[in-house]
Amino acid sequence: MLSERIETILRETGTKIGVLGDVAGVSSGTASMWLTGQIKSIKLQYAIKIQRKYGYNATWIVLGEGPKTLVPQSNDLSPTIQALALRVGALSSQRRARIESIISAWLVDAEQLDKLEAIEQGSNPALAAKSAHRLPK
Incomplete structure (x- = not known):
């Protein structure tokens, strides 16, 4: 579900929903509705902006398919270190x-x-x- 993917992005990057909306180019209200599930889909153009800023795969954001991030995931790094890298990158x-x-x-x-x-x-x-x-x- 889109809401779960948005929640994941917020949690892993430490970003607030209003900031995510700004990055995507939408109002904080629209971004909040992604998070609550009131809006169940996201346009590719918004997902691409999120991808550029945070490294999350736009296809994953829109469809929930493919790798979550464009950054190669390493089995040698813990999920905590990988999440830290995403936060620093943002x-x-x-x-x-x-x-x-x-x-x-x-x-x-x-x-x-x-x-x-x-x-x-x-x-x-x-x-x-x-x-x-x-x-x-």
């Missing part, structure tokens, strides 16, 4: 850049911690202690 370019910089900083810190753990598991305790003092705070 952010403005400025907010997305900020999130990416936070993640990049975290990855550098995680890499440093991995190196420290590898050194600590090695046979040179003095080197491990010396390396620990060089880690960024």
Whole structure:
């Protein structure tokens, strides 16, 4: 049902129904009626706008057929991580850049911690202690 697909998009992207309506080019009232099931179909032109913004397959939005998203789904990633990727993808370019910089900083810190753990598991305790003092705070 369209209402279930709309609910899925809202839940997974963290988007409000009025914003989804704006993205699609319809009133918030129309978008709300998609969500409540009062309107049981959506025009392809609106679904394509949602697809462009959020990555959900317009065919899936309109018909409920085919893959849900255009982003390849990976069996290696949990549904939570996949939903996170969709939410980040839906952010403005400025907010997305900020999130990416936070993640990049975290990855550098995680890499440093991995190196420290590898050194600590090695046979040179003095080197491990010396390396620990060089880690960024």
